[in-house]
Amino acid sequence: MTRRERLRAETAAEIKSVALKLMYEGGPGAISLRAIAREMGMTAGAIYGYFDTRDDLITALIADLYNAFADTLDAARAAEPEDDPAARIIAHGLAFRRWAIDYPAEFRLVYGDPLPDYQPPEQSPAIEAEQRLCKGVADMVAAAWPRAAAMYAKDDFSWDDFTSVLAGLIREWHPELPPAGVALCLRVWGRLHGLVALEVYGHLRPHVTDPTKHYLAELHDLVRSLGL
Numbered sequence: 001m002t003r004r005e006r007l008r009a010e011t012a013a014e015i016k017s018v019a020l021k022l023m024y025e026g027g028p029g030a031i032s033l034r035a036i037a038r039e040m041g042m043t044a045g046a047i048y049g050y051f052d053t054r055d056d057l058i059t060a061l062i063a064d065l066y067n068a069f070a071d072t073l074d075a076a077r078a079a080e081p082e083d084d085p086a087a088r089i090i091a092h093g094l095a096f097r098r099w100a101i102d103y104p105a106e107f108r109l110v111y112g113d114p115l116p117d118y119q120p121p122e123q124s125p126a127i128e129a130e131q132r133l134c135k136g137v138a139d140m141v142a143a144a145w146p147r148a149a150a151m152y153a154k155d156d157f158s159w160d161d162f163t164s165v166l167a168g169l170i171r172e173w174h175p176e177l178p179p180a181g182v183a184l185c186l187r188v189w190g191r192l193h194g195l196v197a198l199e200v201y202g203h204l205r206p207h208v209t210d211p212t213k214h215y216l217a218e219l220h221d222l223v224r225s226l227g228l
Contacts, residue, residue, distance in 0.1 A: 063126040077140070131169060170182050
């Protein structure tokens with residue numbers, strides 16, 4: 001990059017960093033371009049030279065977080081043998097929980113309630129980043145499908161039960177997966193997220209002394225439910 005491009009990239013990164021700081025202090029609703037400008041000693045007009053609207057900034061943050069999250073999960077799965085889908089599922093789940101616990105505000109921004117008045121752009125960079133996470137789950141189910149097929153092949157699902165976008169992605173990534181396999185992807189996704197979301201939002205700890213133990217038991221049960 002040229003010096004000018006490098007300085008612009010550094011300022012954009014600082015804007016995102018300040019936005020995350022505001023989010024930690026006051027929740028996602030505390031993010032505003034004017035507040036960021038005050039923190040950085042810039043004029044509001046100068047901030048708009050980097051992000052046209054607050055929603056553009058929020059979308060960029062979400063895309064960054066999805067990609068960072070996907071990098072973490074991809075690395076966790078890759079550290080396990082390719083021919084051991086059970087180990088990869090457990091590694092994925094433990095990395096997922098660790099990320100959520102270490103970055104609860106970021107988790108809430110990505111998976112929590114929508115921000116008030118937030119309207120993502122039609123061509124959102126967050127969509128492609130989110131699809132990376134979706135593909136990670138699909139990859140794990142596809143690896144388990146040779147064992148799981150007999151257990152789920154008779155489930156009453158057709159391609160009409162899914163949006164054309166999801167159906168198209170799965171057919172591109174794993175054409176061998178039937179509609180029952182796609183439905184299984186969604187259930188696996190739900191089980192990987194369920195206890196973690198309860199923990200991040202404070203609903204689990206009042207009832208258990210060791211959330212890690214309960215989540216690990218859930219992962220092992222998930223693995224068994226796939227015939228692994």
